[in-house]
Amino acid sequence: MAPRRGCSITVTRQAREAGIGVPEVAIYDSPDLNAFATGANRDHALVAVSAGLLQRMRREEVEAVLGHEMSHVANGGMVTLALIQGVVNTFVLFLSRVIGQLVDRTVFRNERGHGPGFWITTMIAQMVLGVLAMIIVMWFSRWREFRADSGGAKLAGRDKMIRALERLCASVQQDPMPEQLQAFGIAGKPSGLARMFMSHPPIEERIAALRARYT
Numbered sequence: 142m143a144p145r146r147g148c149s150i151t152v153t154r155q156a157r158e159a160g161i162g163v164p165e166v167a168i169y170d171s172p173d174l175n176a177f178a179t180g181a182n183r184d185h186a187l188v189a190v191s192a193g194l195l196q197r198m199r200r201e202e203v204e205a206v207l208g209h210e211m212s213h214v215a216n217g218g219m220v221t222l223a224l225i226q227g228v229v230n231t232f233v234l235f236l237s238r239v240i241g242q243l244v245d246r247t248v249f250r251n252e253r254g255h256g257p258g259f260w261i262t263t264m265i266a267q268m269v270l271g272v273l274a275m276i277i278v279m280w281f282s283r284w285r286e287f288r289a290d291s292g293g294a295k296l297a298g299r300d301k302m303i304r305a306l307e308r309l310c311a312s313v314q315q316d317p318m319p320e321q322l323q324a325f326g327i328a329g330k331p332s333g334l335a336r337m338f339m340s341h342p343p344i345e346e347r348i349a350a351l352r353a354r355y356t
Contacts, residue, residue, distance in 0.1 A: 144168060144192075147203075148203070148207060149166045152211065155208055155296045155297075159211055159292075160215070161211075161214060162183065162184030164180065164186040165187045166187075166190075167188070168189070168190055168195065169189055170191075171193055173191055173194075174191065174312050175189075176188070176194055177189055177210065178211070180219060183214050183217055188207065188214070190203070201298075202305040203305075204301055205301040205302040208294070208295075209290060209305075211293070212288065212290075212296065216292065218285040218288070221281075222278070222281065229277055233274050237266035238263055241255075242255075242259060244262040245259035275338060276338065279337065279339060280337075283340070286341050287350055290351055291351070303352065310344040310345065
């Protein structure tokens, strides 16, 4: 069976099980283990898989990858993440100007328009609040990955989802390249404060979460 047709059949079945519209399926030329979902809503989406993933993963592992991406579609994670990003950015701009205005009036005693204190304070506040906003967005991004793993386990089976993640983990360890390998959007294993800026949890944590949830 041709890879594209096989993916389309799997996606169609999983879409019915998830109660959503059947997404378009695309296969693009890349040696990396990559897969992603995008679209305006859960009934009009696109699931794309790299040729490298289809070549290097077994059929049941590909099924789990598709289940993970289909869960993103079903959960509305793509749109929700963009909305959260927009909302927190709006708050950053608003609050930074409020702080700038407050400092300009109370500290620099400026009663007319916006003085240098306003602009300097606003820029500093934007940087500080921007970092805090990024931490919030990245936390949500990590949470939605755990949720998509759980959804993929329901659509394809827990063992298949775990094997797909293990395959990805082995690929990350064997390939010297990636500082960031984007199959499921996985990045390396930062520690300390760097973990707060990870968009995806470490693969080992995702595997452990699946085993704990379904035992």
